Amino acid sequence: MRFLAAFVLLGTFGSGPAAAADCRDPANLLAQQNCGFDKDAKGWTAVPGASVSHDVADRGVLKAAADSQGSLTINGPCVAAQGKTGYHISARLRVAAGTVYFCSVNVFQYSDDRCSQGQEPLGSAPGPPATAWATVTGSATTGVARSVQVQPVCSGQPGFAVQFDDFVFGKG
Numbered sequence: 645m646r647f648l649a650a651f652v653l654l655g656t657f658g659s660g661p662a663a664a665a666d667c668r669d670p671a672n673l674l675a676q677q678n679c680g681f682d683k684d685a686k687g688w689t690a691v692p693g694a695s696v697s698h699d700v701a702d703r704g705v706l707k708a709a710a711d712s713q714g715s716l717t718i719n720g721p722c723v724a725a726q727g728k729t730g731y732h733i734s735a736r737l738r739v740a741a742g743t744v745y746f747c748s749v750n751v752f753q754y755s756d757d758r759c760s761q762g763q764e765p766l767g768s769a770p771g772p773p774a775t776a777w778a779t780v781t782g783s784a785t786t787g788v789a790r791s792v793q794v795q796p797v798c799s800g801q802p803g804f805a806v807q808f809d810d811f812v813f814g815k816g
């Protein structure tokens with residue numbers, strides 16, 4: 645275990661300052677799209693019934709509350725993407741309140757450049773969230789895509805809330 649811990653630390657510092665908890669790498673297509681929620685929740689909205697807000701916890705996170713059915717869907721920013729290209733997706737999340745069964749950071753691809761036409765699922769970073777921060781990851785290769793939208797979703801018992809931070813979507 646000691647070896648493993650050292651390896652994880654090396655990986656963290658080898659990728660730049662605070663890389664494991666910092667989404668500002670220019671290779672992250674969400675780096676300029678409020679990926680880290682430093683000041684507000686701008687660019688990230690909840691579907692009707694659910695809600696999102698800025699939470700000053702941990703130097704800024706996105707807090708999201710479920711609708712009355714125990715569902716949560718968040719629409720993230722639309723960013724340009726290339727067709728037939730491999731991408732990775734990751735985010736950190738934790739349970740802030742209540743019982744959450746499952747979360748998934750889904751990504752949809754679109755045939756136009758405004759995330760409005762030809763929607764198709766691209767990939768997801770799924771995981772059952774816990775009260776401690778954990779990172780979910782996933783990867784996918786685009787088809788005929790010119791733009792993508794990140795759409796985090798969760799399900800659980802009505803009244804739950806989750807926190808998200810450090811969304812990453814980039815090539816490779």
Ligand SMILES: [Ca+2]
Pocket residue numbers: 680681682702703704705809810
């Ligand atoms: Ca943050």
